Amino acid sequence: MRAATAQSASAASDVCHLRRRIPLGHIFRNGASMFITFEGMEGSGKSTAMARIGKWLEDSGREVVYTREPGGSELGNRLRAILLDSRNSDIVPTAELFLYLADRAQHTAGVVRPALERGAFVLSDRFADSTIVYQGYGRGLDVAALENLNAIAVDGTWPDLTLLFDLDAATGLSRANARNVAEGKVMTEGRFEAEGLVFHTRVRQGFLAWAAKNPARFAVIDASRDMDAVFDEAKRTVMNRLACNDL
Numbered sequence: 001m002r003a004a005t006a007q008s009a010s011a012a013s014d015v016c017h018l019r020r021r022i023p024l025g026h027i028f029r030n031g032a033s034m035f036i037t038f039e040g041m042e043g044s045g046k047s048t049a050m051a052r053i054g055k056w057l058e059d060s061g062r063e064v065v066y067t068r069e070p071g072g073s074e075l076g077n078r079l080r081a082i083l084l085d086s087r088n089s090d091i092v093p094t095a096e097l098f099l100y101l102a103d104r105a106q107h108t109a110g111v112v113r114p115a116l117e118r119g120a121f122v123l124s125d126r127f128a129d130s131t132i133v134y135q136g137y138g139r140g141l142d143v144a145a146l147e148n149l150n151a152i153a154v155d156g157t158w159p160d161l162t163l164l165f166d167l168d169a170a171t172g173l174s175r176a177n178a179r180n181v182a183e184g185k186v187m188t189e190g191r192f193e194a195e196g197l198v199f200h201t202r203v204r205q206g207f208l209a210w211a212a213k214n215p216a217r218f219a220v221i222d223a224s225r226d227m228d229a230v231f232d233e234a235k236r237t238v239m240n241r242l243a244c245n246d247l
């Protein structure tokens, strides 16, 4: 155990039975690596928390790879431009699904897996759970089918830990809209923000339901608090997992 204190290790031991590393099938995985995904609705603060967690890990001497979906690869960046452009309002749910899956397959094989193989910590702003929630719970596509398609796209590379930043839909949406206006991204990145509150409420409920079904991997963080409190809880959660994994 390198980073965690004795105190955090003993706190962690209570939850370690829930928090075993997810087996990675045939993929060679450097024992020091860790794959952490950050999920939640727009405006939940997950991207800010991810940057702070990454900085904290880097300060403790680890190599950190920051990535995201959609857009973690070169191909993914081109897909991202299509997927988030609010002028593309006519993309049907199934076409949308396959674009996200193409992004994921390229991202996982080309970015995530090589980094894990060399022992880096990989932090991804969204990953496979977003497809279950947005295309499944949000758009109404069959969740069991999405699980199978995700399995093809990630080919055994699942996150060790997923932090879900939970926030009520109205607050998240108004934060995300304000950010898009401030950054001039309403047109180029606003396709999901343009969905109504009903859609985003389904997304929030979907995230919570999906997290409850996958308690070994998910930690739910109340993102309605101030950023420092949210970061502290996220950091504690990662420390506990590091202790469980003897990292």
Ligand code: TYD
Residues within 6 Å of the ligand: 040, 041, 042, 043, 047, 069, 070, 084, 100, 125, 126, 127, 128, 129, 130, 131, 132, 134, 135, 176, 192, 193
């Ligand atoms: P992103 O820039 O991550 O939004 P934010 O920073 O506001 O969270 O935008 C990604 C959008 O794509 C987001 O609205 C959710 C959606 N999405 C899906 O619908 N399915 C997916 O599989 C993924 C990865 C994202």
